[in-house]
Every structure is written in C-alpha cells, then in structure tokens.
Amino acid sequence: MSTVPISYYLALSGILFGLGVVAFVFKRNIITIFMSIELMLNAVNLAFVAFARALGQLDGLVFVFFVIVVAAAEVAVGLAIVIMLAQNRESLNVERMNLLKF
Amino acid sequence: MSVQLLMFFACALLAVGGAVVLILAREPIHSALALILVMVSLAVLYLLLGAPFIAAVQIIVYAGAIMVLFVFVIMLLNAGVEERTDYSKIAKFAGVPLAFFLLLEIAHWLYHAEAGAAIANGAGAPQEAASTYTLSELLFRQYLFPFEATSILILIAILGALVLARREE
Numbered sequence: 233m234s235t236v237p238i239s240y241y242l243a244l245s246g247i248l249f250g251l252g253v254v255a256f257v258f259k260r261n262i263i264t265i266f267m268s269i270e271l272m273l274n275a276v277n278l279a280f281v282a283f284a285r286a287l288g289q290l291d292g293l294v295f296v297f298f299v300i301v302v303a304a305a306e307v308a309v310g311l312a313i314v315i316m317l318a319q320n321r322e323s324l325n326v327e328r329m330n331l332l333k334f
Numbered sequence: 335m336s337v338q339l340l341m342f343f344a345c346a347l348l349a350v351g352g353a354v355v356l357i358l359a360r361e362p363i364h365s366a367l368a369l370i371l372v373m374v375s376l377a378v379l380y381l382l383l384g385a386p387f388i389a390a391v392q393i394i395v396y397a398g399a400i401m402v403l404f405v406f407v408i409m410l411l412n413a414g415v416e417e418r419t420d421y422s423k424i425a426k427f428a429g430v431p432l433a434f435f436l437l438l439e440i441a442h443w444l445y446h447a448e449a450g451a452a453i454a455n456g457a458g459a460p461q462e463a464a465s466t467y468t469l470s471e472l473l474f475r476q477y478l479f480p481f482e483a484t485s486i487l488i489l490i491a492i493l494g495a496l497v498l499a500r501r502e503e
Binding site for chain 2: 277
C-alpha cells in the first residue's frame, strides 16, 4: 500500500523537529515558544507512526495517543501559567521575565 | 512517480513551509495559523501511513482543541507584534556550534534508522491500514493501566489550570 520509503518520513520528522528547536530558541513571545514545543511533539509523533508502520506493530500508535493526551494536559496548564505571567508582568516577552536570572 | 509519493511531497512541503512561517511571522496569531497548517498536513501523512484513527485524533484534539485554546489565549491577552531583542554572547559562541552538532546527530540517526527500517520492512510487516478495532484492543487490554492513569493526569491538569487562572480574591 505504502510506496513512500519510511526514511522519507523520518527525514521530515527530523526537519520539523529541527525547525521546532530553532523556533524555540529564536522566538521571543512566550506563546510562540509554547507553540514550537507543540511542533516538536508533532515531529516526534510522525516518527512514532512511521516506525509503527515499518515494524508492523500498533504499539507506536498507542504511544502517539498518549503523547497527544499529555500534550493536551500540558497546554491546559501551560496556558494558565502564561495568562498568570501576562497579568503579573504585563508583557509576553521572555526577556522581561528575568526575576530568577542570576 | 506514484500518487502517494506526490501526496507525501505535497504534505511535507506544506508542513515544512508552515513551520518556517511559524518562525518568521511577527504576529503570534499568524504563527498559530501556520501551526494549524502543519498539524493538518501531518494528519494527511498519518492517513498515508495507514493510521486513520490517529489522523482523526490529530485533527480533533490538536487542530481542534489545542489550537483553539492557543488562539483563544492570544486574543484574550491581545498579543501584538513580537519585540526583537539582542541575543546573548553565550548563544552566539556556544549555541551555534551546539545547534550544528544537534543537526549532525539527527542526520547520523536518520542514516542508521534507514538501515534498521529496511530490515524491518523485509521482516514482513502487515501493510494494510491499522484498524481502529485492533488499536482499541491494544489500548484497552495491554495498555489499560496507562490509559486509566491519563484520566487522573487530565483531572490534575484541569484542577491546575483552574487554580492558576483563577482571579485573586
């Protein structure tokens, strides 16, 4: 059924993860940094599904399911923290959040 | 070139393009819309990989619930154009070489994963789509305990979000 080599999916997964890391490092808005974490999680999910396909085992798909559930919980708590930060510091720039910085 | 390969390259191009737009966009709302594009094209890739259930969950939970939450918070906080600030010297002298090493390691990993996956392909994997029935049997038998544990996780997340976002009396 699938004529696309599995390595293509893995390469795409690696590229997306790398772009997620770049976004995480270069963005200054805390919400966008959060979104780049989601991008990295998505890249890992793609690798999971590709390996599940290559090995013929469905366990990888169950792992993707759990990753999505944990990501949903993480976003719920994380965005609540972002709202708190925005109300307290009146800015979304991570450079301004240097209270614990040495 | 087969239809599936064409489909793969179209979706891969959309996903990578969306990720690049996420990085380049100055407005957070544009980044959010680009991320939705990435997630939808990844759902199509899951369909190509024979995982229709995961594709549906991807659309419903990620593109639906999570991104709606993001867009909602962006509008609630009225997030405007992102400020640009100078980067630290450590980032320049340690970050760039480390990023290069990370890319090198990912390339190395991909090269070896290709060989491993080729062996696995030869082992005779079932090539039909993973049915939701078989997936649910796995989820509710072998992985029943982790599945139940996620319900507690979600409960804690709801409580945490409520406590954090509550207005101070």
